[in-house]
Amino acid sequence: MTGNIFGERFVLVSFGESHGRCVGAVIDGCPAGLMLSEKDIQRELDRRKPGQSGITTTRSEADEVEILSGLFEGYTTGAPICMVVWNKDVDSTKYETVKYEPRPGHADYTAFVRYGGFNDPRGGGRLSGRTTISYLMGGAVAKKLLRETLNVEILAHTTEIGGVKAEKRSLDEIRQADNNPVRCADPEAAKQMIARINEAQKQKDSVGGAVQCIALNVPAGLGDPVFNTLEGDISKALYSIPAVKSVEFGSGVDSARMTGSQHNDHFALREGKIITLSNYAGGILGGISNGMPITCRVTIKPTPSIRKKQQTVNLLSMKETIIEVEGRHDPCIVPRAVPVVEAMVAMVILDHAISAHLIPRVLEKKM
C-alpha cells in the first residue's frame, strides 16, 4: 500500500501540504451509527494548533475542521468520512532557498531525492508537522469509538524536555497534564521545562524530549503475532510522527540491565480478574495485549529548525554553503506532539479491536 494510507480495518488517508490549500483526511472503515460532529474533531485539533502559548510558532491558524462526507443526520453512515482544514496564514516567502539548500536535520534533502525535486518545499510541504492534523482527525474518531464501545482511555503526557525529567505521577495527575503548556503531569518539572525551552529559543537553538502514552482498559487478546504484533503496529504508527527517534514499551531500554527475576511480571487475581503485579511488559506479551495498561514512550529529537548558521550543500551548484534557517518554528515540538501520539496509539488499538470483533460494524441498529 502507498505511503499516505494507514491501517487495515479503520483506515486513515492523509492529504494536504503545509502551505497548500488544506490539510485533510479520509477515514474509511468507520462503523455506522457513531454520533459525530466537527466538535469531536475540533477538540483534538485545538490541542495541537499553533499559538496556544508563548512557546509555540507564531503562525496563526484557527485550524477549523469541516466534514465533507460520511455523515447523515448526525451519525456516521459507514461511508468514508472526508475532513479538511483550510490553510489560512501561509507565508511562503521564507522557503525559496530551502529547496536547493536543504536544512540539516530536515527532510528537505531526502524529499528532493525521493520526489526528484518536484516536492512542494514550502514550509516542509507534505513532510511538515502540519500534516499531523490529519492524524488527529483519525485519532479523534478512533478515541471516541474506543471510549464508547470498550471504555478504552488513551492518555499521553510529556515526561522529559531538554534534560528535565518529570517525576512519576498518578493517573489523575496525568489526566490534568494539558493544564500547562508543556503537557507535563509534574507541575514543578513543567516550570523548568518551560524555562529550558525559553532559554533554548534565546540561544537560537531547540530542545527535544519524551512523551509517554498509556492505554487503559484495553482488553486482553489484541494482536496478531508473529508479525502483526501490537508493539509492532503501534511502533510503526508512532514513527510516522516527525522527529520520533525511539519507541519503547514497558521497561523499554532499561530491560537490557534487568534480570529475568526482576523483569517477569507475576500473575495474580484481583476481583476474579487476572492481572500482573508489575507491568514491565507494558501490557503486551508475545505481541498480544494482556489486559494491563499498555505503556509506551517515544523520544522526540530537538526541532531541526534553528536560527544558527549551519553547513549544507547547494543541490544545483553542488557546492558546500552556510545557511540560516528562517520561518516560524517551535523551539520544542514535544508538547504539540502529545495529542498526536494519542491519536496514533488509538487508531492501532481500534484496528486490532475491530479485527477481534470487539467493535460492531453498526453501533446500534437505527430504524
Place this chain on the structure above:
Amino acid sequence: MTGNIFGERFVLVSFGESHGRCVGAVIDGCPAGLMLSEKDIQRELDRRKPGQSGITTTRSEADEVEILSGLFEGYTTGAPICMVVWNKDVDSTKYETVKYEPRPGHADYTAFVRYGGFNDPRGGGRLSGRTTISYLMGGAVAKKLLRETLNVEILAHTTEIGGVKAEKRSLDEIRQADNNPVRCADPEAAKQMIARINEAQKQKDSVGGAVQCIALNVPAGLGDPVFNTLEGDISKALYSIPAVKSVEFGSGVDSARMTGSQHNDHFALREGKIITLSNYAGGILGGISNGMPITCRVTIKPTPSIRKKQQTVNLLSMKETIIEVEGRHDPCIVPRAVPVVEAMVAMVILDHAISAHLIPRVLEKKM
C-alpha cells in the same frame, strides 16, 4: 493481512511450531534469476541454531533446511519458495502444565486468551523463539539479493548484555563479532558478558541486552512517508522478534537530551557525493533514507524462562499458584537474536528497494 505474513513486495510467510513437525517459510515476490541453494540459507540458520556454545540451550537441533519449491536449475524462478526445517529433538514432557499455569513474562497467557486455549503450548508452540528460523530463511535470501544488486551490507552485533556495555568499535571489528559466542565486537566486553551470563545461569536467572544493526550502502530515497517510513517499517519488523522492548534509530533515546545544534547532521560533499558530517539521524530523515549508514538498536529483555519460583494463576481452577519453569532455555537470548535482527532489517530494506525499482524483477535474462 493476517499475522504470519510479512512484507508487501518481498513477502515472508512463516509457519510451524517449536514442537510440531517443522518450522518453515514461503517467500513470495523473490525476483527470478537469483542463484540460490540450501547453503545460502544454512549459513544463517547455523548462526542461530542451539548448541553453538556453552551459553545456549541444550536442545540439539541440526536445523537443516530443505527447499521444496521455487528453484529450477539452481536459480529462483519467480515462483514462491517454500523451505522447511524438520524438528528433531522434541521433548514436550516439560510443557504439560504450562498451558493452564502461564509462565510470567511469556506469551502463554495471552496466547491462551487470543486462541481460546487451542494454541499448541509445547515449547511455546507458535510463539516460541524457534519460529524465528523462518525469519532467517527470508533474511538469507534478502541479504543475498541486496548484496548482489546494490552491494548493501547488513551488520548486527551485541552492544550490551547484563549491564556490560561494549566500547564503540570499527566496522571491521563489527564484521568479526561472530568470532565470540556473544557476538560482541569488543572482545574485552565479550568476556565479561559471558561471565555475566554464566553467573545468571548459576542463580537460576537470566539477563537481557542490546543489539545494534548497521546497514551500509543503502541508496538515498527509500521510504514512503508519511506512514510507511523506513523507521516505521524496520521498527515493526524488529518488534516481531520475541523479547524486543525498544527500537531506536541514530541518537535514539539520547536525542531527548540534545539541542538542535548538537543533533542536526550538517551536509557536506565528499568525492562529489552528499554526506552528513555526523549521523545522529541514523541514516533516515523524514522517513526516507539519506544515503548514510542506517543505524538502529533494539533492547532485548532477559529471557523469561527462569528456574526460580514464580507466582502465576491456574487458568482452570482460577487460583493463584507457584510454579518453577522447567525445559531447556538460554540464560541470555541476545547472541542468537543477532542474525534475526539482520534478517528483519534486510527484508524491510529490500521491500523498499523493490518499491523504488532498484531491484529488477528478473536479475538477468536467461536464454
Place this chain on the structure above:
Amino acid sequence: MTGNIFGERFVLVSFGESHGRCVGAVIDGCPAGLMLSEKDIQRELDRRKPGQSGITTTRSEADEVEILSGLFEGYTTGAPICMVVWNKDVDSTKYETVKYEPRPGHADYTAFVRYGGFNDPRGGGRLSGRTTISYLMGGAVAKKLLRETLNVEILAHTTEIGGVKAEKRSLDEIRQADNNPVRCADPEAAKQMIARINEAQKQKDSVGGAVQCIALNVPAGLGDPVFNTLEGDISKALYSIPAVKSVEFGSGVDSARMTGSQHNDHFALREGKIITLSNYAGGILGGISNGMPITCRVTIKPTPSIRKKQQTVNLLSMKETIIEVEGRHDPCIVPRAVPVVEAMVAMVILDHAISAHLIPRVLEKKM
C-alpha cells in the same frame, strides 16, 4: 483493506455521496513530475456528466473538479492528490420513502442491512452511480500517465443496447464513438439504440447493454499469477461499476462452444516482434499480458429505477407494499458507463505497470 480504497501502488480513495456536499477522490502513489491540471480531469468528467443529451437524467450538474492537494507549479509532487466535485443540483424530496421501502434492483435493501439503517438514502447515497465521478478522477490521471510513459491507449465503446448489437468496427471508428450520444462505433446501430432507449422511457421502463474495452500497446509481461492475474484485477475493478453483471475477456462466453484448435492463438513474427494471429485470449495468457490488445466486455443491466409499479417490503412495518420510483433517472446507463469502464481498466494496467517497474517514480528529474 476497506471498501473505498482501490489499487496497491496507484491507489484511488473514493468518498462522497450523491446528495451530500461533494463527491471526491484521493489518489496516492502517483509518480512525481506529471504535468497535471483540472483540465485533464474535467475532460473525463464531461463525458459522464448528466444532461449531455436527451437520453440522460435531467439532474443538472456542471461537475466541475477542483484539485486540493498534490500539485506544485503545475506538476504532481508525489504527494496524495485530493480532488472534489461539489454537488449543486440536489433535490432529495423524492427519497424520503426509499429508505424503508427499498426499490427492487437497487442497493437500498442491502445497504440498509449492511449499515444498519444509518446509510444516507438520498439519491442512493454512497451507492449512487454518481460516486463513479471519483473513478474518473483516478482514471484520468492513470490514462495520462500510461499514455505519456508507455503510449498505452484505452478505448471503450458501446456494443449493445436493448437488444441492438453494433457491427464490429475498426479502431478508428471506435475512437470516434463519442460522437453519438450512445457512444457506439456503428452509427446505424447507434440510431436504433437511441430509438430503443426512447421507447423504453416512454414505457416507464429501462434497457441494458454491453461495453467493450480495448487497451492498446500494453507491454507483454504484466500480471502476477496465480492470484493477481491481469484478468482478475481488471474484473474486480469493473465489478465496482454499479449494474455490471458479467466480465469477459477475449472470446468470453463464446469460448465454451469452441474447440482448442479454433481457440488457440498461433504465434507469429511481425517486424521482429512476437504477435498472435488471432486474439481469442484477449491479450492475456496465464494471467499475464502477451503484448496483444487487451479486450474485455462488460454487460450492464437495465437501470433499476423505473416508474412502473413494483412490489417491495416496508422495513419498518415489515409488510409487503407497492411503490412507484420517482426521481430523475437514465433509462439506459450504458453510454455514461463507457468512460468509467476506461477509467477502471486504466488504473489496473497502471498498477501492474508500476509493479513491473515500467513507470518511473519520478517522470523526469527537475532541477
Place this chain on the structure above:
Amino acid sequence: MTGNIFGERFVLVSFGESHGRCVGAVIDGCPAGLMLSEKDIQRELDRRKPGQSGITTTRSEADEVEILSGLFEGYTTGAPICMVVWNKDVDSTKYETVKYEPRPGHADYTAFVRYGGFNDPRGGGRLSGRTTISYLMGGAVAKKLLRETLNVEILAHTTEIGGVKAEKRSLDEIRQADNNPVRCADPEAAKQMIARINEAQKQKDSVGGAVQCIALNVPAGLGDPVFNTLEGDISKALYSIPAVKSVEFGSGVDSARMTGSQHNDHFALREGKIITLSNYAGGILGGISNGMPITCRVTIKPTPSIRKKQQTVNLLSMKETIIEVEGRHDPCIVPRAVPVVEAMVAMVILDHAISAHLIPRVLEKKM
C-alpha cells in the same frame, strides 16, 4: 501483495510446481478450534485428482495431503496451517522444447517474458492446473468453516461442455452432479458431453464449457462497496483458475437484452423473512449479498494442449516454427474445475463473513 497470496482475513498462500517436489499451501487466519484432519482436505483433492475417469489425463497421482503445521490434538490452533501433496508421477521428458517453443493458448510465452526465462517449464511449472490443488486445500477448510458456523453450502456443477447445454435442474439434482464423470446435474446432457469429449480427443482436439456455482444460506450484508464488492472479489478469485474466460452473476450476459421491469427482483416476505421473487441479481445488490442464493457462472476455454500441428515462434532463433504438443492432457478440463470453482467462491464468502464478524476468532473456548 504478491501474486501467490489470496485473501485478507482468511489467507491462502500457494506454492509448488507441476513437476517439482510438491504442491502446497499455507492457510493463515483460520480461526482456532476447528476440528480438522487430512480427511477433510483429501475429500476435495480426490474430486480433482487425475485418473478419476476415462476422460482425464493419464498422469497417475494419488494426491495425498499431509498437514505439517497449525493443528494440535485434532483442532486448528489459530496458527498457520501448512499442507503439501508430494508429486510422484513426474515425467518431464516431453517438456524440453516447450520452454523456447511456446505452445499456443498456454502461458509458456507470457511466463517466459514475465520471469525472464527462469520459470520452470516442466508441465507448465508454476502455471500448471496442478497448482489448483492448493486452492482446494484452502477451499476445503473454508467450506467446512462456513458449513459449521453459518450452514452455508457451496455447490458447483457443469452446465455446458462442447456446445452441449444442461437443462436447468433442482438443487437436489445439482447435489448429485458428482455422480457422473462430467459433474453435470442433467444425466442426459452428461452422456452427450462425454461423447463430445471423446470425439474431440479422437480428433486430437479439446473442448470448453461452463460451470455454475450456487452459494446457499449466505447471510445478507456481506460485501464492502464501492470497490470490495462481493461480485468483484468472487470474480477476481475465479479468474485465478486457469482457462476461465468469463464470470457472470445472476442474469449475466443475458441482462443486456432485458428491460428493467423484467430484471428487477421484487421484494416479498416469506415466513417473516425478506426474499426476492426472482433472482436475476444472483443474490447480490450494490456489491452486497441480499440473502438469496448467490449464483455465478464461469466459462472455461478448451484445453490449449492439443496434439494437432500448430504454429509458434522459437524464442532462441526467433523464427516461426510448427510444433506438436505432447504430454498427458485432459481433452476437457471443465469437470475437474468444478471443485476448484467451489473452493474459490468459498474462500471469498468466508473472508467477507469474517469481516462481518460472523465467524468467531475461536470457534468455542477449550478448557
